[in-house]
Amino acid sequence: MTVTVCHIPFSPYAELEAYQQLMGDEVRRFGATAIFVGTMRDLNLGDEVTHMVLEHYPGMTERQLEQIVAEAQARWDLLDVLVIHRVGEITPGDSIVLVAVWTLHRGAAFEACRHIIEELKHTAPFWKKETVRDGERWVESNTKG
Amino acid sequence: MTVTVCHIPFSPYAELEAYQQLMGDEVRRFGATAIFVGTMRDLNLGDEVTHMVLEHYPGMTERQLEQIVAEAQARWDLLDVLVIHRVGEITPGDSIVLVAVWTLHRGAAFEACRHIIEELKHTAPFWKKETVRDGERWVESNTKG
Amino acid sequence: MTVRVRYFASLREKMGRIDDTLVYENIATVADVWRAVSSGRPIPDQLLCAVNMEYAEPQSLVNDGDEVAFFPPVTGGSG
Amino acid sequence: MTVRVRYFASLREKMGRIDDTLVYENIATVADVWRAVSSGRPIPDQLLCAVNMEYAEPQSLVNDGDEVAFFPPVTGGSG
Numbered sequence: 195m196t197v198t199v200c201h202i203p204f205s206p207y208a209e210l211e212a213y214q215q216l217m218g219d220e221v222r223r224f225g226a227t228a229i230f231v232g233t234m235r236d237l238n239l240g241d242e243v244t245h246m247v248l249e250h251y252p253g254m255t256e257r258q259l260e261q262i263v264a265e266a267q268a269r270w271d272l273l274d275v276l277v278i279h280r281v282g283e284i285t286p287g288d289s290i291v292l293v294a295v296w297t298l299h300r301g302a303a304f305e306a307c308r309h310i311i312e313e314l315k316h317t318a319p320f321w322k323k324e325t326v327r328d329g330e331r332w333v334e335s336n337t338k339g
Numbered sequence: 340m341t342v343t344v345c346h347i348p349f350s351p352y353a354e355l356e357a358y359q360q361l362m363g364d365e366v367r368r369f370g371a372t373a374i375f376v377g378t379m380r381d382l383n384l385g386d387e388v389t390h391m392v393l394e395h396y397p398g399m400t401e402r403q404l405e406q407i408v409a410e411a412q413a414r415w416d417l418l419d420v421l422v423i424h425r426v427g428e429i430t431p432g433d434s435i436v437l438v439a440v441w442t443l444h445r446g447a448a449f450e451a452c453r454h455i456i457e458e459l460k461h462t463a464p465f466w467k468k469e470t471v472r473d474g475e476r477w478v479e480s481n482t483k484g
Numbered sequence: 485m486t487v488r489v490r491y492f493a494s495l496r497e498k499m500g501r502i503d504d505t506l507v508y509e510n511i512a513t514v515a516d517v518w519r520a521v522s523s524g525r526p527i528p529d530q531l532l533c534a535v536n537m538e539y540a541e542p543q544s545l546v547n548d549g550d551e552v553a554f555f556p557p558v559t560g561g562s563g
Numbered sequence: 564m565t566v567r568v569r570y571f572a573s574l575r576e577k578m579g580r581i582d583d584t585l586v587y588e589n590i591a592t593v594a595d596v597w598r599a600v601s602s603g604r605p606i607p608d609q610l611l612c613a614v615n616m617e618y619a620e621p622q623s624l625v626n627d628g629d630e631v632a633f634f635p636p637v638t639g640g641s642g
Contacts, residue, residue, distance in 0.1 A: 207352040207359075214352075222381040222431040226563030228452075229374035230445065232641025236367040248639070249572050251632060254616035279639060286367040290641040300375065300456060300563035307373075308449050311640060317618070320639025321572035332573040333638040371642025377562025393560070394493050396553060399537035424560060435562040445642035456561055462539070465560025466493035477494040478559040 195267070197259040197277045199250060204278060206231045206292040213276050213294075224273045224296040228303035230311050236286035238333070241326040246284045251319040255279075262313040266295075269309075270302040277310065279320065340412070342404040342422045344395060349423060351376045351437040358421050358439075369418045369441040373448035375456050381431035383478070386471045393426045393435070396464040400424075407458040411440075414454075415447040422455065424465065485548035487511060489521055492555035495531065515542040517552045530557060564627035566590060568600055571634035574610065594621040596631045609636060 196213070210229065214221060236243055263275050274296040280289065293310045297303040315336045322333040341358070355374065359366060381388055408420050419441040425434065438455045442448040460481045467478040489504040496502055504521050511517055514535060518527045527533070527542050534553040535544055546552055568583040575581055583600050590596055593614060597606045606612070606621050613619055613632040625631060 205356065207356040211350065211352040219432075221378060225378055225380045227374075227376040227378065229372075229376070230449070230642070231372040231374070232445070233366065233370055233372065234641060235370045235443070250639075251569075251571055251613075251616070251634070254613060254632070257616050287364075291639070297563075298380070300377070300453075303563065304375070304449065304453050308445075311445060311642075315637075315640035317637065318639045319571065319613075319634060319637050321635065322638045323572070332635070335636060336638050336640065375563070379562060395560075396490075396492055396534075396537070396555070399534055399553070402537050436560070442642075448642065456563075460558075460561035462558065463560045464492065464534075464555060464558050466556065467559045468493070477556070480557060481559050481561065 195260075195263055195275045197256060197263060198279070199252075199255055199259075200278050200280050201282050203288055204280065204292075206278070206289050209278060209292060210276070210294055217274065220273070224298060226297050226300040226303040227294060228297075228300070228307035229292070229294045230307055231289055232291040232311070234284050234286050234288045234290055238324060241324075243286065243324045243326055245286070245325050247323045247325075248281045248284055248290070249321045249323070250279075250281045255319050258318045259314065262310055262317065265313070266306045266310050270297070270306040272297055272302065272306055275306075275310070277314070279314070279318070281320070340405075340408055340420045342401060342408060343424070344397075344400055344404075345423050345425050346427050348433055349425065349437075351423070351434050354423060354437060355421070355439055362419065365418070369443060371442050371445040371448040372439060373442075373445070373452035374437070374439045375452055376434055377436040377456070379429050379431050379433045379435055383469060386469075388431065388469045388471055390431070390470050391429045392468045393429055394466045394468065395424075395426045400464050403463045404459065407455055407462065410458070411451045411455050415442070415451040417442055417447065417451055420451075420455070422459070424459070424463070426465070485509060485511060487517060487546055487548075488551045489517055490551065490553040492553065494556050495554055511546055513542065514540050514544045514546060514552060517546055518542070518554065527554075531555070532557065564588060564590065566596060566625055566627075567630045568596055569630065569632040571632065573635050574633055590625055592621065593619050593623045593625060593631060596625055597621070597633065606633075610634070611636065 276294040278292040421439040423437040
């Protein structure tokens with residue numbers, strides 16, 4: 195299980211490829227991987243967004259993410275979990291979040307992956323400030339899942 | 340939307356990276372990507388499986404996969420869909436199937452991705468023949484989702 | 485009329501061949517095709533059938549030049 | 564007792580500072596900390612609080628050396 199707060203742009207697919215390489219023979223044990231990638235859009239609430247700053251609470255953010263993953267591990271039979279969340283200055287098209295769950299069977303993979311991203315959105319201390327045409331604004335609430 | 344039956348080993352993450360590169364500015368439009376990767380395990384029904392042959396019905400298989408994706412597109416608002424399914428000789432650890440769905444919001448992405456893999460398992464003409472210690476056997480039914 | 489009949493997976497092995505070409509005149513349905521290739525037996529419950537690469541039923545009609553396929557339950561995907 | 568108080572996101576901007584260090588003796592709860600840094604006001608409904616990087620309630624106890632944080636609803640993730 196790995197949880198990372200990432201300060202520079204990342205490719206979710208390169209990260210997944212690298213992470214799975216490190217598993218070695220473990221890849222012969224799992225049958226299912228469910229993955230969610232969240233990407234920054236250039237449109238939010240009807241306004242064009244040119245860039246965004248993602249603030250976090252160093253220390254607490256990592257701890258919360260680890261707790262969310264630990265809860266999912268207690269609830270489902272998970273072979274491995276990878277969570278990466280971007281912070282700092284972000285441009286449309288950049289990956290913001292990656293959640294990947296490896297299991298024996300697909301039901302647990304889908305359910306745990308979705309649970310982790312929902313919990314992350316509701317409890318992990320991250321805050322978005324968007325730059326739109328007429329200035330900056332804090333995003334005040336999350337989209338529903 | 341792309342549906343591919345693949346006769347040689349493929350890396351789902353390299354395919355996703357390449358597919359998304361071709362989208363160009365489209366990547367600024369979607370907010371969510373839900374992905375399922377199915378991998379061959381070295382254990383099935385309690386027996387060690389050394390390799391497997393995946394047979395399909397060329398022509399009908401592609402048509403079924405396209406129909407499954409078209410149905411999902413009619414039901415959810417999907418920006419893009421990629422489905423890759425391996426056939427031929429397969430070794431434990433090889434990727435068997437990739438389903439990726441790009442949407443504005445995560446709910447539709449998760450639901451459509453899961454729907455597509457369930458429909459694929461129930462209706463797409465693929466058949467698995469496993470090689471185990473004491474010979475070969477056809478897999479007679481699929482695991483539940 | 486001419487009908488091509490294809491078999492897949494374990495059924496292909498049981499039949500001992502990958503296809504047949506029927507030239508009978510008395511074939512109206514998928515069930516008739518099955519009877520022609522299996523010494524008059526009814527279609528087993530588990531068996532799936534397709535006409536021209538679309539799923540079909542035993543009572544589905546078959547026309548000259550059609551491709552009819554029979555196969556066991558599908559087991560694609562993973563996980 | 565000494566308590567470090569941290570502010571994040573829009574609250575940090577409203578407070579005009581990133582943190583405070585309190586050395587009051589009469590602090591027992593998170594609500595007391597908030598009153599000390601906000602001229603005696605109650606904690607706004609929307610505001611979230613944490614003690615030592617774990618979510619806490621206004622009535623949660625605060626001890627010497629603790630780090631207390633206040634912040635608006637979180638908006639991480641995407642999609």
